[in-house]
Amino acid sequence: MNKVFQSMRIAFRALRVNKLRSALTMLGIIIGVGAVIAMVSVGSGATDRIHQQIASIGSNVIIIQPGSQNTGGVKSGNGNSQTLTEDDARAIAEECPDVMYSSPIQQNQQQVVYGSNNWGTRIYGVSPDYLTIRDIRIEQGEPFTTEDVRSTNKVALLGKTVVDNLFGGEDPIGKTIRIRKVPFTVVGTLVPKGQNSGGQDQDDMIVMPITTAKKKVMGGGRANNWQQIGQIMAQARDGRNANAMDEIEALLRQRHRLQATEDNDFQVRSLEEMAAAQEQATQIMSLLLASIASVSLIVGGIGIMNIMLVSVTERTKEIGLRQAVGAKTNDILSQFLVEAVSLSLLGGCLGIAMGVLASFGISYFAGWNTLVSLPSIMAAFFFSALVGVFFGFYPARKAALLDPIEALRYE
Amino acid sequence: MDSALIRIEQLHKTYHMGDNHVHALRGISLDIPRGSFVSIMGASGSGKSTLMNIIGCLDKPSSGKYYLDGVDIGSLDRDELAEIRNRKVGFVFQQFNLLARTSALENVELPLLYSDDDKTKFKERAMQALTSVGLAERSDHHPSQLSGGQQQRVAIARSLINDPQLILADEPTGALDSKTSVEIMGIFQKLNREKGISIVVVTHEPDIAHYSDRIIQFKDGHIMLDEVVRNPRNAERELAEWQDQEEEKEPVA
Numbered sequence: 001m002n003k004v005f006q007s008m009r010i011a012f013r014a015l016r017v018n019k020l021r022s023a024l025t026m027l028g029i030i031i032g033v034g035a036v037i038a039m040v041s042v043g044s045g046a047t048d049r050i051h052q053q054i055a056s057i058g059s060n061v062i063i064i065q066p067g068s069q070n071t072g073g074v075k076s077g078n079g080n081s082q083t084l085t086e087d088d089a090r091a092i093a094e095e096c097p098d099v100m101y102s103s104p105i106q107q108n109q110q111q112v113v114y115g116s117n118n119w120g121t122r123i124y125g126v127s128p129d130y131l132t133i134r135d136i137r138i139e140q141g142e143p144f145t146t147e148d149v150r151s152t153n154k155v156a157l158l159g160k161t162v163v164d165n166l167f168g169g170e171d172p173i174g175k176t177i178r179i180r181k182v183p184f185t186v187v188g189t190l191v192p193k194g195q196n197s198g199g200q201d202q203d204d205m206i207v208m209p210i211t212t213a214k215k216k217v218m219g220g221g222r223a224n225n226w227q228q229i230g231q232i233m234a235q236a237r238d239g240r241n242a243n244a245m246d247e248i249e250a251l252l253r254q255r256h257r258l259q260a261t262e263d264n265d266f267q268v269r270s271l272e273e274m275a276a277a278q279e280q281a282t283q284i285m286s287l288l289l290a291s292i293a294s295v296s297l298i299v300g301g302i303g304i305m306n307i308m309l310v311s312v313t314e315r316t317k318e319i320g321l322r323q324a325v326g327a328k329t330n331d332i333l334s335q336f337l338v339e340a341v342s343l344s345l346l347g348g349c350l351g352i353a354m355g356v357l358a359s360f361g362i363s364y365f366a367g368w369n370t371l372v373s374l375p376s377i378m379a380a381f382f383f384s385a386l387v388g389v390f391f392g393f394y395p396a397r398k399a400a401l402l403d404p405i406e407a408l409r410y411e
Numbered sequence: 412m413d414s415a416l417i418r419i420e421q422l423h424k425t426y427h428m429g430d431n432h433v434h435a436l437r438g439i440s441l442d443i444p445r446g447s448f449v450s451i452m453g454a455s456g457s458g459k460s461t462l463m464n465i466i467g468c469l470d471k472p473s474s475g476k477y478y479l480d481g482v483d484i485g486s487l488d489r490d491e492l493a494e495i496r497n498r499k500v501g502f503v504f505q506q507f508n509l510l511a512r513t514s515a516l517e518n519v520e521l522p523l524l525y526s527d528d529d530k531t532k533f534k535e536r537a538m539q540a541l542t543s544v545g546l547a548e549r550s551d552h553h554p555s556q557l558s559g560g561q562q563q564r565v566a567i568a569r570s571l572i573n574d575p576q577l578i579l580a581d582e583p584t585g586a587l588d589s590k591t592s593v594e595i596m597g598i599f600q601k602l603n604r605e606k607g608i609s610i611v612v613v614t615h616e617p618d619i620a621h622y623s624d625r626i627i628q629f630k631d632g633h634i635m636l637d638e639v640v641r642n643p644r645n646a647e648r649e650l651a652e653w654q655d656q657e658e659e660k661e662p663v664a
């Protein structure tokens with residue numbers, strides 16, 4: 001241990017003697033480590049953003065959409081047919097053991113009027129479970145109930161954007177709004193969720209019973225079958241996402257009486273899986289960025305090796321003297337190794353500081369979400385030490401194996 | 412214990428340079444008793460430097476035996492040689508070989524860094540060594556702030572730090588003016604007389620060689636002459652005389 005401190009003292013003195021050279025050599029490592037830290041922070045920031053989005057949608061959410069309609073060979077594309085019903089939604093919740101909740105969804109853009117104000121917003125006709133699935137909480141008032149759905153009560157829950165635009169500062173609870181001239185009582189307001197990944201305002205919405213939405217608001221076009229709905233949203237039990245999807249598919253095939261040869265007339269998708277795919281893409285991207293950045297770390301390491309070789313040559317006579325007065329092979333080896341590692345570690349620490357600053361800069365100026373993680377800092381620290389050892393070893397060995405007579409005679 | 416500090420028997424050293432074989436030493440036998448002050452002389456290429464390197468345990472003989480303090484040097488490996496150099500041999504070089512930008516005290520400490528001795532005593536021991544060469548008050552000076560003679564005295568202090576049995580001085584006065592040379596030889600004489608340290612000086616100046624008790628002349632890898640100096644010069648006395656002459660020249664105002 002004593003010897004290590006000894007070597008460190010000698011090494012730091014040698015580095016101090018050539019301040020500019022040491023600084024320039026470190027610059028390579030500083031840039032390399034800084035770039036790696038910054039790139040990894042951009043990558044983790046993107047991944048983190050995706051996690052936040054999953055959380056804002058609600059976890060374990062499965063979306064069931066009508067499939068494409070095949071009319072005489074013309075496939076109309078997903079969502080264009082009307083194959084899902086409210087009964088399907090109810091059956092999914094009741095019969096699939098791995099599904100906790102499910103809700104039918106029928107949505108539509110409508111103009112909403114309160115007094116002299118009006119506002120265009122999206123109407124969601126759903127069952128009360130929808131709020132649970134999407135983790136939407138009531139800020140003020142009460143949610144509507146299953147009874148409201150059954151009785152087609154004209155009640156509505158308002159998102160914050162709608163409240164702001166229709167009511168200004170007024171308390172909306174108990175007030176009556178009109179949608180297509182039909183009066184609705186505002187029974188509650190929703191806790192704001194902000195924007196989603198697409199930059200869409202998630203608070204610009206009105207939630208009401210599915211029955212009411214279909215009969216009083218959207219009506220008309222689909223009057224021939226009140227049962228049909230736009231989509232179903234379900235929530236699986238934790239960790240049972242895949243099972244839940246299989247169960248839903250099996251159940252719907254059975255309910256829709258599809259033959260084994262027939263394609264599904266619906267589509268089951270998991271938001272989790274979509275997010276996971278997106279996350280994987282992000283991770284590949286950040287891995288790519290980090291590996292490009294680590295190339296500069298290797299270049300920095302070569303810089304250290306170069307300067308250490310110069311240093312060994314310059315100090316040949318000093319090495320000879322140290323050998324003459326009793327320095328063993330390992331003494332010289334460790335002296336130069338410690339010097340190289342000191343360079344790379346010091347560079348690594350400064351690089352970490354620079355990387356952290358850079359990632360703050362990126363999130364400040366570019367508005368990207370960045371996340372500097374402790375593991376990435378520690379990895380950078382150890383990696384820069386490793387670079388020092390790896391690229392310092394050859395020059396140090398060269399120094400240690402010098403012939404003392406030759407070294408002493410060197411001018 | 413063997414009475415001879417250095418015992419050399421039929422020593423050969425051959426260098427191989429491609430197909431050329433250079434016989435630097437051709438069968439040298441030599442005993443140097445403890446407490447000797449020996450000068451080695453000879454033209455360049457005579458083999459004296461090769462012998463110095465071997466005596467200093469920087470190099471090993473090609474054949475023959477070399478015992479330093481009873482230890483067969485030829486059987487030791489690189490690191491064992493380094494340890495022997497550290498403990499038993501002090502080196503003084505023509506160009507002083509001090510570390511630049513390093514204080515005199517730390518230069519003197521250098522050999523201690525490679526010993527296993529008690530670290531807390533390093534400063535104290537280095538200071539003692541500097542005091543013994545009369546440079547205590549310059550301990551924090553860097554080599555560039557010292558004169559040639561002072562630098563060589565720092566180097567001698569460095570060679571003394573581990574209480575060596577032997578000090579090897581390779582042209583120690585080669586870079587110094589004549590008065591400073593006498594001073595340096597005086598220090599060697601004092602160390603030899605008072606501490607009983609054996610001293611081997613390589614020089615090509617007969618003047619300098621005559622401060623020692625014995626002169627060995629080399630030629631073509633052989634010992635040509637090995638003689639005892641009947642009346643060695645006394646550096647201390649010469650310096651005192653010098654001092655008197657100076658005072659005569661410049662009477663005290």
